[in-house]
Amino acid sequence: xxxxxxxxxxxxxxxxxxxxxxxxxxxxxxxxxxxxxxxxxxxxxxxxxxxxxxxxxxxxxxxxxxxxxxxxxxxxxxxxxxxxxxxxxxxxxxxxxxxxxxxxxxxxxxxxxxxxxxxxxxxxxxxxxxxxxxxxxxxxxxxxxxxxxxxxxxxxxxxxxxxxxxxxxxxxxxxxxxxxxxxxxxxxxxxxxxxxxxxxxxxxxxxxxxxxxxxxxxxxxxxxxxxxxxxxxxxxxxxxxxxxxxxxxxxxxxx
Amino acid sequence: xxxxxxxxxxxxxxxxxxxxxxxxxxxxxxxxxxxxxxxxxxxxxxxxxxxxxxxxxxxxxxxxxxxxxxxxxxxxxxxxxxxxxxxxxxxxxxxxxxxxxxxxxxxxxxxxxxxxxxxxxxxxxxxxxxxxxxxxxxxxxxxxxxxxxxxxxxxxxxxxxxxxxxxxxxxxxxxxxxxxxxxxxxxxxxxxxxxxxxxxxxxxxxxxxxxxxxxxxxxxxxxxxxxxxxxxxxxxxxxxxxxxxxxxxxxxxxxxxxxxxxxxxxxxxxxxxxxxxxxxxxxxxxxxxxxxxxxxxxxxxxxxxxxxxxxxxxxxxxxxxxxxxxxxxxxxxxxxxxxxxxxxxxxxxxxxxxxxxxxxxxxxxxxxxxxxxxxxxxxxxxxxxxxxxxxxxxxxxxxxxxxxxxxxxxxxxxxxxxxxxxxxxxxxxxxxxxxxxxxxxxxxxxxxxxxxxxxxxxxxxxxxxxxxxxxxxxxxxxxxxxxxxxxxxxxxxxxxxxxxxxxxxxxxxxxxxxxxxxxxxxxxxxxxxxxxxxxxxxxxxxxxxxxxxxxxxxxxxxxxxxxxxxxxxxxxxxxxxxxxxxxxxxxxxxxxxxxxxxxxxxxxxxxxxxxxxxxxxxxxxxxxxxxxxxxxxxxxxxxxxxxxxxxxxxxxxxxxxxxxx
Numbered sequence: 001x002x003x004x005x006x007x008x009x010x011x012x013x014x015x016x017x018x019x020x021x022x023x024x025x026x027x028x029x030x031x032x033x034x035x036x037x038x039x040x041x042x043x044x045x046x047x048x049x050x051x052x053x054x055x056x057x058x059x060x061x062x063x064x065x066x067x068x069x070x071x072x073x074x075x076x077x078x079x080x081x082x083x084x085x086x087x088x089x090x091x092x093x094x095x096x097x098x099x100x101x102x103x104x105x106x107x108x109x110x111x112x113x114x115x116x117x118x119x120x121x122x123x124x125x126x127x128x129x130x131x132x133x134x135x136x137x138x139x140x141x142x143x144x145x146x147x148x149x150x151x152x153x154x155x156x157x158x159x160x161x162x163x164x165x166x167x168x169x170x171x172x173x174x175x176x177x178x179x180x181x182x183x184x185x186x187x188x189x190x191x192x193x194x195x196x197x198x199x200x201x202x203x204x205x206x207x208x209x210x211x212x213x214x215x216x217x218x219x220x221x222x223x224x225x226x227x228x229x230x231x232x233x234x235x236x237x238x239x240x241x242x243x244x245x246x247x248x249x250x251x252x253x254x255x
Numbered sequence: 256x257x258x259x260x261x262x263x264x265x266x267x268x269x270x271x272x273x274x275x276x277x278x279x280x281x282x283x284x285x286x287x288x289x290x291x292x293x294x295x296x297x298x299x300x301x302x303x304x305x306x307x308x309x310x311x312x313x314x315x316x317x318x319x320x321x322x323x324x325x326x327x328x329x330x331x332x333x334x335x336x337x338x339x340x341x342x343x344x345x346x347x348x349x350x351x352x353x354x355x356x357x358x359x360x361x362x363x364x365x366x367x368x369x370x371x372x373x374x375x376x377x378x379x380x381x382x383x384x385x386x387x388x389x390x391x392x393x394x395x396x397x398x399x400x401x402x403x404x405x406x407x408x409x410x411x412x413x414x415x416x417x418x419x420x421x422x423x424x425x426x427x428x429x430x431x432x433x434x435x436x437x438x439x440x441x442x443x444x445x446x447x448x449x450x451x452x453x454x455x456x457x458x459x460x461x462x463x464x465x466x467x468x469x470x471x472x473x474x475x476x477x478x479x480x481x482x483x484x485x486x487x488x489x490x491x492x493x494x495x496x497x498x499x500x501x502x503x504x505x506x507x508x509x510x511x512x513x514x515x516x517x518x519x520x521x522x523x524x525x526x527x528x529x530x531x532x533x534x535x536x537x538x539x540x541x542x543x544x545x546x547x548x549x550x551x552x553x554x555x556x557x558x559x560x561x562x563x564x565x566x567x568x569x570x571x572x573x574x575x576x577x578x579x580x581x582x583x584x585x586x587x588x589x590x591x592x593x594x595x596x597x598x599x600x601x602x603x604x605x606x607x608x609x610x611x612x613x614x615x616x617x618x619x620x621x622x623x624x625x626x627x628x629x630x631x632x633x634x635x636x637x638x639x640x641x642x643x644x645x646x647x648x649x650x651x652x653x654x655x656x657x658x659x660x661x662x663x664x665x666x667x668x669x670x671x672x673x674x675x676x677x678x679x680x681x682x683x684x685x686x687x688x689x690x691x692x693x694x695x696x697x698x699x700x701x702x703x704x705x706x707x708x709x710x711x712x713x714x715x716x717x718x719x720x721x722x723x724x725x726x727x728x729x730x731x732x733x734x735x736x737x738x739x740x741x742x743x744x745x746x747x748x749x750x751x752x753x754x755x756x757x758x759x760x761x762x763x764x765x766x767x768x769x770x771x772x773x774x775x776x777x778x779x780x781x782x783x784x785x786x787x788x789x790x791x792x793x794x795x796x797x798x799x800x801x802x803x804x805x806x807x808x809x810x811x812x813x814x815x816x817x818x819x820x821x822x823x824x825x826x827x828x829x830x831x832x833x834x835x836x837x838x839x840x841x842x843x844x845x846x847x848x849x850x851x852x853x854x855x856x857x858x859x860x861x862x863x864x865x866x867x868x869x870x871x872x873x874x875x876x877x878x879x880x881x882x883x884x885x886x887x888x889x890x891x892x893x894x895x896x897x898x899x900x901x902x903x904x905x906x907x908x909x910x911x912x913x914x915x916x
Contacts, residue, residue: 058830079834086832097827101451101529111832113525119516142451158831 003197004032004055004166009064011050024050025061026220032166032199037192039211040201041240047220049170052201056089056168057081068165086111090159090167094174096151098143105139108158115162125161133157133187149180156187160196169200173207185210205244209237218247265364268344274908275337275815280369282333282808286326287377287418288384289801294319294410295385296392301401311790318794322801327421329805332544334425336812338432345433355434362429370422378414382406395563396789452536454510455503462499469493473867478675478710483874486867493860494547501543505535527845530824534817534849541813546853548802548809549898550860553890555802558868559795561886562877566788569876573784574777575699576610576744578758580765582772584738590615592768597743600761606753611745612699614652617722618740619645619729623675623710627683630729643675643710647722653715656699663692663717671695675710682714687728689716699744754778807901810850814905817846818912825913846909850902858891
């Protein structure tokens with residue numbers, strides 16, 4: 001079943017004083033099946049952040065459409081967009097975006113509180129998630145008291161607790177050391193095993209090698225894609241690495 | 256070349272931090288103008304023309320002291336706020352390769368430029384405004400102003416020394432801040448204080464208790480004599496209470512809210528409560544400052560305005576009769592002589608008297624304990640509370656004065672309570688007892704009693720012998736009482752000048768009789784009365800303005816500080832799924848709460864202080880409580896409107912900071 005459908009997405013930025021236009025996305029088309037784990041790779045300036053912002057309904061495309069469960073997110077009214085985002089999408093950011101004024105637990109509760117859920121329901125949802133993400137012990141602590149890895153697991157818990165259709169992760173390992181990165185990626189795989197659809201934007205080969213499918217974006221277009229099939233993480237890493245080298249050296253499209 | 260570089264950098268820094276530095280410069284100029292002006296009032300030659308100029312000079316000198324002290328605290332507070340915000344910038348300079356001495360040089364130059372601008376503009380505007388100030392003062396005092404322009408050297412020099420001192424001190428503080436910190440600390444200086452504040456229960460409880468005691472004292476003080484002393488104690492306690500409760504109490508209360516899960520996990524409470532906990536940590540002292548300043552402003556303006564507005568009434572309270580004479584130790588024979596002298600002078604001036612009252616009396620200073628009185632010869636300070644004035648009047652005089660026909664036996668008395676309270680139906684003068692036959696509801700008394708602040712009673716007894724007996728009971732049988740005093744008061748049907756002339760002519764005529772007498776004429780005293788109340792009014796408004804200026808600036812800086820803090824929060828909340836409207840609503844409701852908290856607290860303070868303030872005002876002969884209530888209500892209203900206006904203007908700056916991505 002197709003969960004996310006992106007058709008001919010185009011985004012053109014106009015610089016502040018008119019004049020110059022920059023084409024961030026020229027024609028992006030892809031689909032994500034339910035339960036998939038997709039990584040999107042690309043160099044800086046390739047348009048991957050623009051793509052993610054549009055998928056997250058934070059930005060609107062110049063042309064093209066995005067369908068989530070068959071519903072176009074491009075045409076959602078401004079008033080409903082925050083609620084839509086809260087209920088259908090989960091976010092994990094590079095810089096965690098946790099609020100220092102909340103304890104870890106309250107940070108995770110934040111989207112549910114905004115949706116007006118009762119404390120009991122929130123707590124019932126939190127317990128299994130916290131256990132899975134191994135943050136049960138630190139729930140009462142504050143973001144400035146825990147490590148980067150723990151912060152990112154908190155952010156992941158915050159994304160999961162709303163039972164979103166899709167998790168959007170923007171460079172989730174970008175601010176973590178290698179051990180914490182590995183930890184988090186393992187968790188992402190486990191979450192995915194449980195049936196959660198994940199779309200991750202990254203330029204870390206290591207991170208992407210955990211995904212089931214990798215899309216490569218170059219100059220605002222989907223340039224190439226790799227399926228994992230039965231490959232191990234190490235083999236996948238090698239394959240991604242080769243593809244990146246090819247893109248960097250300007251090789252022509254193959255496969 | 257290099258010094259040029261530093262000056263340019265310093266100027267750029269000031270310009271770049273304009274949002275916080277321009278108001279600071281204005282505050283410096285404003286403070287200097289205010290200080291120069293109040294000092295000017297204390298030393299200007301023009302004041303010398305007024306009758307009681309020495310008193311006024313003293314009052315203005317007091318005002319000068321207050322403004323000086325205030326300037327020091329206020330400018331130091333503002334400066335330390337600014338330098339805290341800029342630590343990151345200095346940290347960056349440090350990391351970019353500037354040594355601390357280079358940074359010190361920049362700071363020195365910045366301070367120097369600000370000092371130069373402030374002192375030059377401040378003194379210049381101060382001199383210009385001083386003429387305006389003296390015009391205003393003389394207008395209030397209804398005095399004619401002389402032409403000419405005066406720049407008193409003393410005011411100029413003191414202003415210069417004081418503010419040079421303040422700036423030097425601030426500079427040293429800033430340098431100390433930079434020298435004592437490491438670059439990494441400088442870089443993160445702005446973020447210090449991100450940890451969740453601990454609940455300081457002890458402090459919260461201390462605050463609650465001292466506020467409670469302060470309020471209790473203010474509410475239970477009956478005697479104006481104690482009110483003066485108690486008032487300062489109560490003020491001190493309330494100030495302590497305010498600071499403790501704003502800092503510790505608020506956090507304790509918020510944490511209690513957070514513990515209540517059903518309340519806390521609601522969209523409207525969740526974000527406000529949690530961020531308020533942090534906000535209170537950073538701003539509690541600022542809010543407490545605003546609260547105290549607001550209370551002071553309301554107090555100063557409402558009291559001085561009502562005194563000034565009520566000056567006519569106060570004059571009448573203090574001088575109930577237009578002319579009043581009090582003669583001590585007088586014989587019946589002399590009473591007749593005095594009466595005829597007064598009649599004669601009136602006839603000479605072709606004026607008729609009216610509302611005349613005259614009676615013989617004996618006033619004793621006594622110590623009161625409920626209904627029992629004892630002699631107060633060796634008065635100790637702690638006994639002030641019990642100190643009371645008891646005036647005995649003879650029934651005959653009372654009956655003729657009030658047109659009554661009361662009868663009394665030697666153990667019966669009529670009681671008029673001017674100020675104080677006697678429970679029960681008896682009076683006991685060290686053994687000599689009276690039963691109170693009747694309590695009198697009104698009696699024309701001597702005006703002086705209203706300006707004395709002790710308990711005051713009038714006791715009507717059957718005859719002089721009874722007074723003699725009471726005297727012996729109190730002072731011992733070997734003492735003999737001197738003769739009774741004689742009070743003679745009346746109004747006139749005459750204009751002001753005639754009244755003044757008559758007052759002096761009667762005084763002159765009485766002097767010839769060789770009596771121990773004192774005399775008061777309402778019209779003679781009017782001018783000095785107006786002058787004293789006018790100067791108080793002027794000082795009240797002046798200091799009120801100074802404090803309002805400080806309040807505005809503290810509010811403004813609070814808004815900026817919160818704007819920078821909220822910016823990040825604002826962005827995260829939006830990413831997590833809050834619409835920008837929701838975020839704006841949450842933040843503004845919470846800013847509003849924080850903002851009006853000090854005002855509400857100030858109004859509560861004033862409400863509790865109301866009673867004790869009326870007691871204090873009675874010392875100034877103002878007994879018109881409705882007038883004071885109206886003045887207070889109006890002051891609060893005007894202040895609240897002003898406060899809201901300042902809020903609206905500064906809130907704009909705040910939203911600009913928050914929304915600016």
